[in-house]
Amino acid sequence: MSSLILPSRPLSLARNVISTPNAYFWATPIILALAVFLFISEAPGVIRDFQISQNPLTLENGNVQNGRCTTRKAVFTDCEARLVYSYAGRDYDTEVEVMFVDFHTGDYETGLVISADHPELATMSLGLDMLWNRIITLTVFAVLLGGMGLGMIFLGIRIWRVKGQLLRPAMLTPVPVEITAFDRKRGVLSITYNDKIANDKTGRSAYTRMKNGEEPLIVGEANGKAIGLAVRHGNTALPVLLDDRLQRVELTDDERAAVLAPFAYQQEGDQSDPVLTEDTKRMVSIWKRLQAFFGVLLLIVVGVVGFWLWYVTTSPTAFQSPGMDINNLMPAPLNEWGCEQLKKRFGQDRAPLGCVADDYTSWK
Numbered sequence: 001m002s003s004l005i006l007p008s009r010p011l012s013l014a015r016n017v018i019s020t021p022n023a024y025f026w027a028t029p030i031i032l033a034l035a036v037f038l039f040i041s042e043a044p045g046v047i048r049d050f051q052i053s054q055n056p057l058t059l060e061n062g063n064v065q066n067g068r069c070t071t072r073k074a075v076f077t078d079c080e081a082r083l084v085y086s087y088a089g090r091d092y093d094t095e096v097e098v099m100f101v102d103f104h105t106g107d108y109e110t111g112l113v114i115s116a117d118h119p120e121l122a123t124m125s126l127g128l129d130m131l132w133n134r135i136i137t138l139t140v141f142a143v144l145l146g147g148m149g150l151g152m153i154f155l156g157i158r159i160w161r162v163k164g165q166l167l168r169p170a171m172l173t174p175v176p177v178e179i180t181a182f183d184r185k186r187g188v189l190s191i192t193y194n195d196k197i198a199n200d201k202t203g204r205s206a207y208t209r210m211k212n213g214e215e216p217l218i219v220g221e222a223n224g225k226a227i228g229l230a231v232r233h234g235n236t237a238l239p240v241l242l243d244d245r246l247q248r249v250e251l252t253d254d255e256r257a258a259v260l261a262p263f264a265y266q267q268e269g270d271q272s273d274p275v276l277t278e279d280t281k282r283m284v285s286i287w288k289r290l291q292a293f294f295g296v297l298l299l300i301v302v303g304v305v306g307f308w309l310w311y312v313t314t315s316p317t318a319f320q321s322p323g324m325d326i327n328n329l330m331p332a333p334l335n336e337w338g339c340e341q342l343k344k345r346f347g348q349d350r351a352p353l354g355c356v357a358d359d360y361t362s363w364k
Contacts (some may be wrong), residue, residue: 010169035145077157098127133321170234174200312338
């Protein structure tokens with residue numbers, strides 16, 4: 001790998017050598033809008049049902065009307081109903097809706113529950129059974145969507161700040177970067193690269209576009225990924241990927257020729273030199289997607305099994321969701337073992353989902 005020797009004086013860089021991905025401009029407001037919509041639509045119901053759960057009162061003469069549950073994507077369930085009831089001489093009529101994650105198939109059974117302290121607060125018993133499921137679901141989605149949107153805003157601000165700093169001359173420090181993805185469309189080469197190879201690596205990713213036949217200055221290859229040469233501009237947060245003709249750096253023609261001299265064999269079209277090819281792009285993309293898929297799958301499995309173990313051995317209540325749902329879906333031997341652990345602690349109460357007999361009350 002040849003070294004890059006630049007003039008020992010502050011140098012400026014061309015405009016727009018760091019780009020903002022187009023997705024930032026449309027995806028960020030959509031993601032934030034989804035997070036706000038989800039919170040506004042679901043948080044009031046969760047807060048209401050949490051208040052009811054502090055002192056719940058089941059009304060046997062309550063009327064649950066027009067009850068309906070809809071399952072989307074196999075696990076996301078929305079249930080809504082009209083609740084009509086009388087308490088302490090007053091009549092009440094309200095609409096409720098609950099959302100939770102469940103692997104249940106078939107119909108749901110539910111009753112009407114109010115707050116003994118605030119009888120105007122009413123919900124379905126299903127909403128209380130799934131309360132922690134709903135709290136976790138709302139929290140996870142709100143944090144993921146909100147965090148993703150705010151993270152994109154932060155990264156966008158960083159990019160715009162870096163673009164302003166690059167116009168001022170500063171000392172340049174060459175660093176190798178890993179090219180993680182690229183795309184050629186309509187004469188524009190779009191490249192994503194990661195600062196994860198240099199000794200003082202930051203792990204940050206940057207995005208750039210090269211036009212008019214420009215190509216990145218490739219200096220090697222590692223693990224199927226091309227290694228490009230970039231420069232740190234003073235103390236700016238992101239390195240700048242260089243082109244193979246050094247047009248991005250403000251140099252005189254003589255200086256540019258002298259700096260590129262060690263890389264002359266690249267200009268002569270040496271076929272052994274690593275370049276950006278569609279095969280490399282495809283291999284990087286598939287491998288990265290497989291890693292992400294199996295990594296997420298492993299985390300989900302570990303999380304689900306860990307939560308199930310906590311539920312059957314430690315949970316303060318047998319009617320904890322989604323613990324009941326997970327236990328109900330476990331293979332027969334694990335389900336039986338889980339029900340035994342629950343029965344040891346809650347055998348005097350009615351059985352929860354997953355451990356209930358045909359009468360829907362006793363332990364199986």
